[in-house]
Amino acid sequence: MTQIEFKKRRKNIMQQIGHGNIGLIPSAHHQMRNRDVDYPFRQDSDFYYLTGFNEADAMAVFIPGRKKGEYILFCREFDKKKQLWEGKHSGLEGAITDYGADDAFPIDDLNDILPNMLEDKHRVYYPMGRDNRLDNQLQNWIKQLRNKSRHYNKAPAELISLDCILHEMRLFKSASEIKLLRKAAKISAQAHIRAMKYCQAGLYEYQVEAEIIHELMQNGLRSVAYSSIVAGGKNACTLHYINNDAKLRKNDLLLIDAGGECDNYAADITRTFPISGKFSPAQKQLYQLVLDIQLAAIKMIKPGISWNAIHKMSIQRMTEGLVELGLLTGKVDKLIKDEKYKAFYMHRLGHWLGMDVHDVGDYKVHDEWRLLEVGMVVTVEPGLYVQADCKKVAAKWRGIGIRIEDDVLVTKDGCEVLSADAPKTITEIETLLQEN
Ligand code: GLY
Ligand code: MN
Ligand code: MN
Secondary structure, eight states, rough: OOHHHHHHHHHHHHHHHTTEEEEEEEOOOOEETTTTTEOOOOOOOHHHHHHHOOOOSOEEETTTTTTOSSSSEEEEEOOOHHHHHHHHOOHHHHHHHHTTOEEEEEGGGGHHHHHHHHHTOEEEEOOTTHHHHHHHHHHHHHHHHHHHHHHHHOOEEEEEEEEHHHHHHHSSHHHHHHHHHHHHHHHHHHHHHHHHHOOOOSBBBHHHHHHHHHHHTTTTTOSSSOOOOEEGGOOOOOTTTOOOBOOOOOTTTTEEEEOOETTTTTOOOEEEETTTSSHHHHHHHHHHHHHHHHHHHHHHHHOBBBBHHHHHHHHHHHHHHHHHHSSSSSSHHHHHTTGGGGGGGSOOOOOOOOSSSSSSSSSSEEEEBBBOOTTTTTEEOEEOOOOOTHHHHHGGGGGGGEEEEEEEEETTTTTTTTTSSSSHHHHHHHHHHTOO
């Protein structure tokens, strides 16, 4: 992503904040894993979207019309000793020359400087209720300003969530964002292919996970976008299974939900395939049902269609399919009304995808489900999960969990499946697995 694009975004947010107001957005903090060991640092997506700045201990401030510069970055000062331990950091000079800040101050001086910046501003836009540190600081700064003068209130009058404007911007992906999402999806699709080729009974799930990470990193994706789910057999029926420590069994399916991150843009792909290389008749029937729904959903994606209409279609088709196969009995309309399908299909069809795997943006506007528009990116991921102890269905269905998930960009003429390289028809999968 170029600095020009970050600058363009700041110009946009500056206009929406408006003169006489101020915007604040903090970086992510280092998170401790255990004594003296941090989790790998991942920048806050909102902060990165506006700054391109990848350090902790920073705060971006936007003051439209400020004479000495509208975009101010508080960050760590350059410190030779610190650099020896923690590596390179930009310092105040770098914030200006490399990251386009108009002005930069040491983060250690935030409490001294920021109250003055808030003075006489009407509104403060900030990510409300997300960063305890900032919530508390803001209250203290406002108190400080109130106490300053008993006759003239210099403190802001309104605190407003920055999310509403920022997340609406993030919902629509630019050409360069789409490029990154496409790259993340392409490499992640290759990682799924590698996992399929490698997989065999007797391995542990985490050994397959290692292959995925290998493929992502060898091809330039430094990190996974979320903890990979590598779930053999009935483990696939635990939706957020990430233990990945069970042994793979010959007659089971393997569900892999994994994707890498490219310059902070995520891929989110799921494939489900037979460990033996061949689907059993029961597995095949359930798999084909999920696949047909997924393909039908992707076919519907185009500008102007309601995202919820596609979800509703998936419920209709899933319920019909479950009745046809005998997992549910009764009238389809009544089963839908009573939400009986939720025993097997309990999540929604998909979600926005972007810098965050469950990306930001409202799904409803004025209480109405949103229509898809060009530049939005969604996942399409119907799933069917039959719990191992589900006594209501025939034994042959029990313990089967299937999800098929692709990343889909809404285009002028319909859509583009960014993750199309990962095989998903029964023939494609069986052919690939039997090549081994
Ligand atoms: N990987 C999380 C999801 O599919 O939503
Ligand atoms: Mn997903
Ligand atoms: Mn997923």
